[in-house]
Amino acid sequence: MRILNQIIAVCSINLKSLPQRFWLSFSTVVAVAMVVTVLLGFLALAAGFKRTLDGTGSDTIAILLRDGSQQEVNSVVMLDQIRLIGEAPGIVRKPDGNPLISGELYVIVDGVKRSTGLKANLPLRGIGKDGAALRDDLTITQGRMFEPGSNEIVVGEGLVREFAGFDLGSEVRLGTGTWKVVGVFSMKGSVFESELWGDAAVVQSLFRRGSSFQTVRVRLESPEAIDQLRDYVAGEPRLKLEVFSEKGYFAGQSSNTVKLIQNAGWPLAIAMALGALAGALNTMYSSVASRAREIATLRCLGFGGFPSFVATLLESLVLAGIGGVIGSMGIFLFFDGFSTSTLGQGFTQIVFSVSLTPALVKQGIILALLVGLIGGFFPALRAARVPIVTAYSQG
Amino acid sequence: MTALISIQGGAKRFVKGRETITIFDHLDMTIEAGDFIAIMGPSGSGKTTLLNLLGGIDRATAGSITFAGQRLDQMSEGQLSAWRAANVGFIFQFYNLMPALNAARNVELPLLLTSLGGGERKRRVETALQIVGLAERAKHFPREMSGGQQQRVAIARAIVADPKMLLCDEPTGDLDRKTADEILSMLQLLNKEMGKTIIMVTHDPEAARYANRVLHLDKGRFVEQVAA
Numbered sequence: 014m015r016i017l018n019q020i021i022a023v024c025s026i027n028l029k030s031l032p033q034r035f036w037l038s039f040s041t042v043v044a045v046a047m048v049v050t051v052l053l054g055f056l057a058l059a060a061g062f063k064r065t066l067d068g069t070g071s072d073t074i075a076i077l078l079r080d081g082s083q084q085e086v087n088s089v090v091m092l093d094q095i096r097l098i099g100e101a102p103g104i105v106r107k108p109d110g111n112p113l114i115s116g117e118l119y120v121i122v123d124g125v126k127r128s129t130g131l132k133a134n135l136p137l138r139g140i141g142k143d144g145a146a147l148r149d150d151l152t153i154t155q156g157r158m159f160e161p162g163s164n165e166i167v168v169g170e171g172l173v174r175e176f177a178g179f180d181l182g183s184e185v186r187l188g189t190g191t192w193k194v195v196g197v198f199s200m201k202g203s204v205f206e207s208e209l210w211g212d213a214a215v216v217q218s219l220f221r222r223g224s225s226f227q228t229v230r231v232r233l234e235s236p237e238a239i240d241q242l243r244d245y246v247a248g249e250p251r252l253k254l255e256v257f258s259e260k261g262y263f264a265g266q267s268s269n270t271v272k273l274i275q276n277a278g279w280p281l282a283i284a285m286a287l288g289a290l291a292g293a294l295n296t297m298y299s300s301v302a303s304r305a306r307e308i309a310t311l312r313c314l315g316f317g318g319f320p321s322f323v324a325t326l327l328e329s330l331v332l333a334g335i336g337g338v339i340g341s342m343g344i345f346l347f348f349d350g351f352s353t354s355t356l357g358q359g360f361t362q363i364v365f366s367v368s369l370t371p372a373l374v375k376q377g378i379i380l381a382l383l384v385g386l387i388g389g390f391f392p393a394l395r396a397a398r399v400p401i402v403t404a405y406s407q408g
Numbered sequence: 409m410t411a412l413i414s415i416q417g418g419a420k421r422f423v424k425g426r427e428t429i430t431i432f433d434h435l436d437m438t439i440e441a442g443d444f445i446a447i448m449g450p451s452g453s454g455k456t457t458l459l460n461l462l463g464g465i466d467r468a469t470a471g472s473i474t475f476a477g478q479r480l481d482q483m484s485e486g487q488l489s490a491w492r493a494a495n496v497g498f499i500f501q502f503y504n505l506m507p508a509l510n511a512a513r514n515v516e517l518p519l520l521l522t523s524l525g526g527g528e529r530k531r532r533v534e535t536a537l538q539i540v541g542l543a544e545r546a547k548h549f550p551r552e553m554s555g556g557q558q559q560r561v562a563i564a565r566a567i568v569a570d571p572k573m574l575l576c577d578e579p580t581g582d583l584d585r586k587t588a589d590e591i592l593s594m595l596q597l598l599n600k601e602m603g604k605t606i607i608m609v610t611h612d613p614e615a616a617r618y619a620n621r622v623l624h625l626d627k628g629r630f631v632e633q634v635a636a
């Protein structure tokens with residue numbers, strides 16, 4: 014009880030006298046806030062990216078790529094292979110008996126960013142007649158779907174937001190042809206919203222792709238039917254293809270990019286945290302120096318060194334904690350909900366939103382408190398060891 | 409009268425590099441309970457150093473210090489802290505109040521080291537502030553008070569836990585004559601009415617006159633003068 018009284022008294026003396034050390038304390042708060050902002054910026058970017066890609070994908074849609082190609086851009090699938098896949102078991106058939114299947118290809122075109130006016134790569138996807146039926150959550154929000162065989166495209170909402178010149182009714186020159194934007198679609202924020210879609214056959218001819226595709230989509234009768242499809246593909250030597258569920262495909266794509274962002278974010282945040290730590294140590298040593306006479310006076314009165322240790326550590330944790338909170342609020346104000354785009358797989362722009370979650374904020378605050386803990390510990394040791402005769406020093 | 413505190417064969421040396429500075433050596437002194445002693449002497453003669461030894465905030469290089477039968481020189485740091493809290497009130501030249509605390513909170517500090525409850529602490533703080541004539545200033549902060557008032561708060565803090573001995577280093581060194589006389593009268597009253605043993609270091613012969621005995625410390629030796 015007595016030690017508790019002492020600790021409470023010394024902590025309160027210490028915190029009440031913080032305004033006398035305002036600027037130095039403030040600099041520590043700012044440094045820690047900056048560390049937390051940078052860290053959370055990266056983590057929120059990674060989380061937003063993951064959410065965009067994870068939100069994508071159905072488990073009754075299968076995607077087939079050339080074996081070992083990993084990404085769509087590296088994959089090639091020929092027309093006769095698509096016919097073979099159409100005969101596989103487990104695939105949903107339309108009333109006319111034909112399978113629900115779409116051969117797709119993917120070319121890179123240029124777009125101009127609204128924000129910077131700079132050129133960036135965009136994916137133009139050629140999809141088959143059933144392409145739209147092979148996408149869940151697809152809604153045409155403006156205009157209509159393109160007519161098969163025509164130079165018409167529909168564009169994703171995210172893309173329209175970020176890139177200039179793709180508004181409904183615009184004519185755009187892509188590759189060797191001119192295209193007309195006849196519709197805008199949304200897909201619950203999925204990665205497809207960063208794409209342009211046209212008819213596969215027209216894309217093939219205008220981009221001289223012959224009769225080659227890059228991916229094949231099929232609708233499965235059930236999530237389990239994917240095993241039947243896999244067995245069929247494995248047993249057919251002409252199909253050297255890999256089968257993914259759409260969901261699994263995008264999850265795999267996201268984890269690489271998420272790792273990349275996190276791997277860049279943490280080292281930078283830790284480097285900055287070391288800088289903030291040096292600042293915190295400096296601040297807290299100064300704090301101990303400026304309080305030395307008070308601490309020594311308390312020792313004269315019979316107080317132990319431990320309460321001064323605790324109070325110094327607490328001061329450091331409070332400053333760092335405030336920095337952590339300001340840092341998270343800062344990023345919340347600047348970034349959360351903001352839409353941004355980044356270089357996705359295959360060098361195309363993926364539009365996604367930054368998302369800040371309580372779990373991320375917790376990581377930021379923990380880093381801040383760690384800076385406070387280490388930055389306060391050694392000065393706190395010094396506080397506990399202030400020579401008692403310091404009480405006689407002037408000022 | 410019985411001896412309250414005594415130093416036998418006391419020595420204090422500081423080692424600076426290869427040099428050893430001896431402040432005093434073979435110093436003997438006995439202070440009776442209820443006495444009011446003034447220690448005078450030239451600057452650097454070791455008055456503060458001696459007071460620190462008697463107050464248990466510094467250790468002698470040699471010799472024994474005995475307080476009411478207890479050997480301070482044989483106590484651990486923790487024991488010394490507890491001993492100071494129970495037996496010594498410190499009064500400093502620059503008051504050494506906590507700027508962040510009001511007068512009452514400053515005075516209460518030594519009581520936080522006792523087992524007294526909040527109500528009893530409050531009562532004792534009020535009494536101590538009354539004794540120094542600052543009851544109505546309880547809520548004021550040090551920066552809102554004059555030097556003399558701050559020193560009176562410091563005296564209230566020194567007596568609140570009812571220690572036997574008060575150690576004062578230049579308690580009026582920073583005050584004008586009139587205020588100094590008020591403070592010194594108050595110390596004299598505490599000595600006469602409450603039986604506090606007071607050891608006061610001062611440069612001021614006027615201040616020394618309030619004491620019963622004046623010791624002159626010079627070149628490590630005492631020269632005693634009985635007050636007029």
Ligand SMILES: Nc1ncnc2c1ncn2[C@@H]1O[C@H](COP(=O)(O)OP(=O)(O)OP(=O)(O)O)[C@@H](O)[C@H]1O
Nearest residue numbers: 422424429431449450451452453454455456457458
């Ligand atoms: N920690 C220390 N290290 C080295 N020398 C010290 C130390 N503390 C005090 N001294 C020396 O001891 C001598 C006595 O100091 P002390 O403060 O006791 O003198 P004083 O009589 O109180 O002087 P004043 O009247 O100026 O307050 C001085 O010469 C001082 O320089």
Ligand SMILES: [Mg+2]
Nearest residue numbers: 455456457577
């Ligand atoms: Mg002195």
